[in-house]
Amino acid sequence: MIAVGILLLTVTTVVLLWWPATSGLTDEKLVTARFEAVRIGLSIGIGGGGVFALYLSWRRQRTTEQDLDNRERALAHQRDVAADAKAHQDRMAAITEKDGVERRITDLYTKAADQLGSDKAPVRMAGLYALERLAQDNPGHRQTVVNVYCAYLRMPYDPPLGSLPEGGDLLDHRQRLEEREVRRAVQRILLLHLRPQTPESFWPDMDLGLTGAVLIDFDLDRCRIRSSTFALATFKHRTNFTGTEFGSYAWFRSATFTDDVRFDGARFGGLANFTEVTFQRSATFAGAEFHDESRWRDTRFERGRPDELAWVDALGDPDDGVAEVTTA
Numbered sequence: 001m002i003a004v005g006i007l008l009l010t011v012t013t014v015v016l017l018w019w020p021a022t023s024g025l026t027d028e029k030l031v032t033a034r035f036e037a038v039r040i041g042l043s044i045g046i047g048g049g050g051v052f053a054l055y056l057s058w059r060r061q062r063t064t065e066q067d068l069d070n071r072e073r074a075l076a077h078q079r080d081v082a083a084d085a086k087a088h089q090d091r092m093a094a095i096t097e098k099d100g101v102e103r104r105i106t107d108l109y110t111k112a113a114d115q116l117g118s119d120k121a122p123v124r125m126a127g128l129y130a131l132e133r134l135a136q137d138n139p140g141h142r143q144t145v146v147n148v149y150c151a152y153l154r155m156p157y158d159p160p161l162g163s164l165p166e167g168g169d170l171l172d173h174r175q176r177l178e179e180r181e182v183r184r185a186v187q188r189i190l191l192l193h194l195r196p197q198t199p200e201s202f203w204p205d206m207d208l209g210l211t212g213a214v215l216i217d218f219d220l221d222r223c224r225i226r227s228s229t230f231a232l233a234t235f236k237h238r239t240n241f242t243g244t245e246f247g248s249y250a251w252f253r254s255a256t257f258t259d260d261v262r263f264d265g266a267r268f269g270g271l272a273n274f275t276e277v278t279f280q281r282s283a284t285f286a287g288a289e290f291h292d293e294s295r296w297r298d299t300r301f302e303r304g305r306p307d308e309l310a311w312v313d314a315l316g317d318p319d320d321g322v323a324e325v326t327t328a
Helices: 002-018 027-116 121-137 139-154 170-193 307-315
Strands: 207-209 214-216 224-229 234-236 245-251 271-273 299-301 325-327
Touching: 027 121, 027 139, 121 139, 121 170, 139 170, 139 207, 170 214
Parallel strands: 207 224, 214 234, 224 245, 245 271, 299 325
Antiparallel strands: none
16 A cells, blocks of 8 residues: 555656646756656655665564564563472472471381380380481471480389399389380480580480489480479489589479489589489589579488588578578
8 A cells, every 4th residue: 555655646746747847848948847757756756665665674673573572571471480380399399298208207206106105125115216316317306306205204113123022023023124224225315415525416405304203323424405304303323414514494303312413513504403302322513503593492411411512501591491401
């Protein structure tokens, strides 16, 4: 249509310049005028054609640019869709993996807990070490495992005598001996993982809840504990808290130490409560540090109070019992 319009414009221009513009002219002037009319008409036609060609070129370029822009937007959209799909797949894979890990942990935990309830000591031992491996590989479950260990030690237990008494039950005596070894294994695991000197096996920020527990040859030498509760606990045989770091509090209220105990170099960062504690044999606190309140009301030292605790008399008025310490 545009080409036809240019042609009509050219013809119209020639016609207008051919007849009206040359009327009254003769001879050479007429020929010259009509030649100029044709030239002008052709120039207009050629110019219009050039303009039309430029328009077509611009139109093609614009169309090409729009196509490229549309393709880029389409590719960008595809990339966004692919990225969203991959992110969703990654999230689902992570959730699936996490669920799988949690299921495996739950299965291991359940199986180990069942083993701890076995009436056979070797099976209980296997449960202890299965829980240890689980906690070592999964730091988020360490406190839970420590809680299980503490709960096991809190279970009622009557240690065996040195030898089977005359007329005693041999099977019962053997079971008590086996249970003693299981409990010692629990204590060894705690000792191993509460020592900061071995970073690869250290479990930081652990809380011990051993209220009423029966602890045999209990040893936390150079261990670090966030908080600890030993209220009403019975410590059989020698006990060692040498260099132990107690964090927020150490609660020994009404505990009984039946044999020698050492707190040499221990550090009490929070409340240290030794109210109504009974030390049946020697207790040493050489170099122990108390950085917060300590309570010694009705603490009983049957072998005599250690010289390094002479300062407890200055904690309060003896009449109010706050710092009352008794000795045999």
